[in-house]
Amino acid sequence: HKGPVFAPLYEPMPDKVKFYYDGKPMKLSAPAEEVATFFAKMLDHEYTTKDIFRKNFFKDWRKEMTSEEKTKITDLNKCNFSEMNEYFKAQSEARKQMSKEEKQKIKEENERLLQEYGFCLMDNHKERIGNFRIEPPGLFRGRGDHPKMGMLKRRIRPEDIIINCSKDSKHPKPPPGTKWKEVRHDNKVTWLASWTENIQGSIKYIMLNPSSRIKGEKDWQKYETARRLKKCVDRIRTQYRDDWKSKEMRIRQRAVALYFIDKLALRAGNEKEEGETADTVGCCSLRVEHIKLYPKMDEQEYVVEFDFLGKDSIRYYNKIPVEKRVFKNLQLFLENKQPEDDLFDRLNTSILNKHLQELMDGLTAKVFRTYNASITLQQQLKELACPDDSLPAKILSYNRANRAVAILCNHQRAPPKTFEKSMQNLQTKIDEKQNQLSAARKQLKAAKADHKASHDDKSKKAVELKRKAIQRIEEQLMKLQVQATDREENKQIALGTSKLNYLDPRISVAWCKKWDVPIEKIYNKTQREKFAWAIDMAEKDYEF
């Protein structure tokens, strides 16, 4: 491979674009100005109103200032970035207004870069690289209540990069006048380049695209492991139910946690370093404050209410009735604890996964999520199938099955900003189409009357034509209605994550073959590339 592409160097602001401190224009040194532009670009974003973001930004910004600037600029509230902000808006507007030729030129340059840096040779196969560009410097945007939001993500230089390639290959060259941090030849790992990021101190990698052999094989293995779980899941369920009765607390906790992971598709829940990240939890790290127990709620008995922030600070809220034994165990786990105490104080992911490993080779907590997602899709597709359905109706059924999985896995999205409007537009279209339909029906009636009167060939043809027109309008109307239903049901649900990461693609491929649905209706180009192995492999009778 040719190594990564570095972020473009900083281009100083034109002199006419001013930064103001305390109402007065002030020329910043290049390093201070660069960091200021990161903030200026985000002025319209909610982040810049958050205290922590502002505080972290200001602290890191000051580090880039000259001593003079440091003395002068002491209060972020007195900083006025609005001219800079407007400048960037104008730039982006100008980009949109560029001529066709200019746009074409940029496109060609990107394509050239992709051809040069976007591919590598692995085991004599040309493979697409996933992310060959180094992340540019900027302000860290942590999700949720992140203590480090606003900190400066520093520029990555060749001296920060470790290159991994085979010994006998032509080693990628660093840009002129620079050096790599290291060149190594480790064939036990899949990454091509790596660097240490300065916010969390974690390592970032350049790896291959999902369409690559190495990623595809791993993906396939993942689903094979989940299928092996299918064969022994009954046994495992029997055992954890049995363990609810164990006299050992650690075993009861393990069994109840596993029940949640299985039934609710919760994530494992590793421990996190306090103060380094947003406060989020998974199953093993649930705290007392995250659940409430209701011996009776409405018509149901033994209801557990979950309310916590999971990965990416997405809220998980669910009320579910559980078996009496689980409920009694939970009451026991809660005894003499404070809200901020761990619910499962005798359990962590390492203990749980060690146990799972003993139950089945390769079994870990996340396999349950894969298994339950895939088996749900398969079941739902069977239930929703209707051979006489039109193609759009079949696709709606598929999306509904997909949606059932997304709900199980709690894959949410913020409702699109334009959702209401776009829904209204669609409704208008439906109304119009309905009017069109009734008009067409009237016309048919008239044509029929005409034919009755004249009985000639011409009028007969006219009737046929009107019939066809009605049929076409009816189809269009149905398509629109299906679309509206689909969109409404999808308001806050993200289907992509489960489709890409949890659903054995062979289930979808088989379904397409069985019901004569073109695969392009289910998977777009990228997805077909990623799932090429499955498209090759699965026949219509494939069973997960």
Place this chain on the structure above:
DNA sequence: CGCGGGACTTGTATTAAAAACA
């Protein structure tokens, strides 16, 4: 057994491109 480092997968938000529309 706890801890930290490391490698890899999963996840949402943002941006760019394509498609639909007027």
Place this chain on the structure above:
DNA sequence: TGTTTTTAATACAAGTCCCGCG
């Protein structure tokens, strides 16, 4: 054909899980 809306691609953050060490 230009504009708006929708969809696809990208970016990069945030998880999981494993391993080696003291």
